[in-house]
Amino acid sequence: xxxxxxxxxxxxxxxxxxxxxxxxxxxxxxxxxxxxxxxxxxxxxxxxxxxxxxxxxxxxxxxxxxxxxxxxxxxxxxxxxxxxxxxxxxxxxxxxxxxxxxxxxxxxxxxxxxxxxxxxxxxxxxxxxxxxxxxxxxxxxxxxxxxxxxxxxxxxxxxxxxxxxxxxxxxxxxxxxxxxxxxxxxxxxxxxxxxxxxxxxxxxxxxxxxxxxxxxxxxxxxxxxxxxxxxxxxxxxxxxxxxxxxxxx
Amino acid sequence: xxxxxxxxxxxxxxxxxxxxxxxxxxxxxxxxxxxxxxxxxxxxxxxxxxxxxxxxxxxxxxxxxxxxxxxxxxxxxxxxxxxxxxxxxxxxxxxxxxxxxxxxxxxxxxxxxxxxxxxxxxxxxxxxxxxxxxxxxxxxxxxxxxxxxxxxxxxxxxxxxxxxxxxxxxxxxxxxxxxxxxxxxxxxxxxxxxxxxxxxxxxxxxxxxxxxxxxxxxxxxxxxxxxxxxxxxxxxxxxxxxxxxxxxx
DNA sequence: CCGTAGACTTCCACTGGACGGAAGGACCTT
DNA sequence: AAGGTCCTTCCGTCCAGTGGAAGTCTACGG
Numbered sequence: 001x002x003x004x005x006x007x008x009x010x011x012x013x014x015x016x017x018x019x020x021x022x023x024x025x026x027x028x029x030x031x032x033x034x035x036x037x038x039x040x041x042x043x044x045x046x047x048x049x050x051x052x053x054x055x056x057x058x059x060x061x062x063x064x065x066x067x068x069x070x071x072x073x074x075x076x077x078x079x080x081x082x083x084x085x086x087x088x089x090x091x092x093x094x095x096x097x098x099x100x101x102x103x104x105x106x107x108x109x110x111x112x113x114x115x116x117x118x119x120x121x122x123x124x125x126x127x128x129x130x131x132x133x134x135x136x137x138x139x140x141x142x143x144x145x146x147x148x149x150x151x152x153x154x155x156x157x158x159x160x161x162x163x164x165x166x167x168x169x170x171x172x173x174x175x176x177x178x179x180x181x182x183x184x185x186x187x188x189x190x191x192x193x194x195x196x197x198x199x200x201x202x203x204x205x206x207x208x209x210x211x212x213x214x215x216x217x218x219x220x221x222x223x224x225x226x227x228x229x230x231x232x233x234x235x236x237x238x239x240x241x242x243x244x245x246x247x248x249x
Numbered sequence: 250x251x252x253x254x255x256x257x258x259x260x261x262x263x264x265x266x267x268x269x270x271x272x273x274x275x276x277x278x279x280x281x282x283x284x285x286x287x288x289x290x291x292x293x294x295x296x297x298x299x300x301x302x303x304x305x306x307x308x309x310x311x312x313x314x315x316x317x318x319x320x321x322x323x324x325x326x327x328x329x330x331x332x333x334x335x336x337x338x339x340x341x342x343x344x345x346x347x348x349x350x351x352x353x354x355x356x357x358x359x360x361x362x363x364x365x366x367x368x369x370x371x372x373x374x375x376x377x378x379x380x381x382x383x384x385x386x387x388x389x390x391x392x393x394x395x396x397x398x399x400x401x402x403x404x405x406x407x408x409x410x411x412x413x414x415x416x417x418x419x420x421x422x423x424x425x426x427x428x429x430x431x432x433x434x435x436x437x438x439x440x441x442x443x444x445x446x447x448x449x450x451x452x453x454x455x456x457x458x459x460x461x462x463x464x465x466x467x468x469x470x471x472x473x474x475x476x477x478x479x480x481x482x483x484x485x486x487x488x489x490x491x492x493x494x495x496x497x498x
Numbered sequence: 499c500c501g502t503a504g505a506c507t508t509c510c511a512c513t514g515g516a517c518g519g520a521a522g523g524a525c526c527t528t
Numbered sequence: 529a530a531g532g533t534c535c536t537t538c539c540g541t542c543c544a545g546t547g548g549a550a551g552t553c554t555a556c557g558g
Binding site for chain 2: 507
């Protein structure tokens with residue numbers, strides 16, 4: 001930057017990224033003022049940068065004058081590494097699972113202590129779920145989250161257990177010690193389950209996807225209840241997860 | 250920019266976007282030198298910008314020292330607007346189509362004169378196709394491309410017809426006048442077809458998806474040949490496209 | 499073991515692109 | 529008409545950005 005900078009040390013690059021990152025799941029479109037505030041930039045500076053980003057297709061403007069992420073960023077984002085391979089390979093297996101169960105099927109990976117949903121299939125008849133592709137839900141309240149944390153390196157797991165564990169429903173488990181027990185159990189059992197810990201009326205089962213010795217993703221399914229057919233679901237999930245792992249080579 | 254700029258007029262923002270856009274389907278990971286060359290930047294300048302982008306999580310570095318698009322850009326890209334809604338809504342219909350035909354199913358939108366594949370379903374038994382989610386194929390050689398151009402504003406269509414039309418297979422249509430005739434025909438028929446224009450041994454049919462009066466996307470299917478059941482495929486596609494349009498509200 | 503090549507990293511003097519307060523619209527609601 | 533909120537443009541100041549050059553690190557061949 002040059003000129004009378006209000007925040008020395010803030011580079012143009014960091015400001016650009018801040019503007020792009022100002023969008024999130026809850027705020028997919030923002031006005032100029034909102035963008036400026038969220039990126040912590042003076043209005044006129046934001047205006048100038050945003051105008052250029054818009055000109056370049058990194059942002060776009062809706063008919064209402066609000067800004068949204070541009071198609072060019074979609075192109076770029078889709079190339080982010082881990083996701084591409086796993087998603088590509090897993091896609092047919094997710095369909096098979098969906099076809100067999102008509103329940104919502106999830107594919108998730110771990111990014112640090114975050115759990116990223118990278119693909120999802122659900123139909124009208126499925127249990128309504130909160131997840132969206134690209135969203136991150138609390139790991140401790142989801143099947144895929146628990147699986148990924150159970151197989152994470154110890155330092156990551158410790159960090160995740162030490163972070164605040166929000167209570168989402170009355171059934172959410174928020175005691176680190178109890179969660180740690182569950183994670184150990186998951187390694188033994190080979191699958192994780194949740195019972196209304198994320199949404200009332202929704203239970204889930206999830207299994208790890210192995211590529212060689214490493215767990216690269218988790219595959220999960222959401223159903224109204226587990227009583228009847230947990231065994232059947234776990235079996236189907238494991239078959240699919242093995243298939244994906246094998247295809248990953 | 251400031252200092253001894255080699256290219257006056259190139260702003261930091263445009264350089265940042267150029268670096269991010271240097272990645273594409275064929276080059277998902279690049280070395281520093283490659284990135285600099287593709288973004289047309291001096292090596293040391295590229296190095297500095299890339300280092301900061303990496304620090305910010307917009308890029309990431311593989312174990313081999315190459316650069317890839319970072320997870321943060323994935324988060325951002327997934328928020329790009331049209332895609333999210335249409336993809337979300339269309340997903341179940343794509344499954345239905347796939348289940349009914351076991352052929353590769355495509356969902357694409359137009360972005361200027363480009364055709365973006367925003368979703369795809371294909372199984373092992375489907376005809377192998379070149380498309381990947383996030384890729385752009387020559388519009389004049391694909392069913393969805395023709396549909397989208399047929400319904401595009403006249404200025405866009407003119408621009409698309411005036412741009413170089415590459416011959417991909419011996420059957421690719423590269424005469425603007427003949428393509429224009431086809432596009433007009435598509436408006437009348439309500440669907441587009443291609444016969445080995447993109448890959449030998451692959452034919453396609455595609456229909457528009459309407460939201461109100463506007464065509465917001467195209468739905469296509471790829472099969473080994475059209476002789477037998479073009480009518481059946483068009484009917485199935487139209488049902489699905491209407492369903493998606495209705496769900497979009 | 500050394501020389502050459504290629505890719506990456508760091509340094510630093512120069513300067514023009516970036517900064518942002520201020521003023522001027524546009525478009526609401528009261 | 530007055531007040532509010534949001535967007536857009538202008539322009540004097542000046543430091544962040546620039547990129548050639550030099551240094552480092554591997555890899556390979558003789």
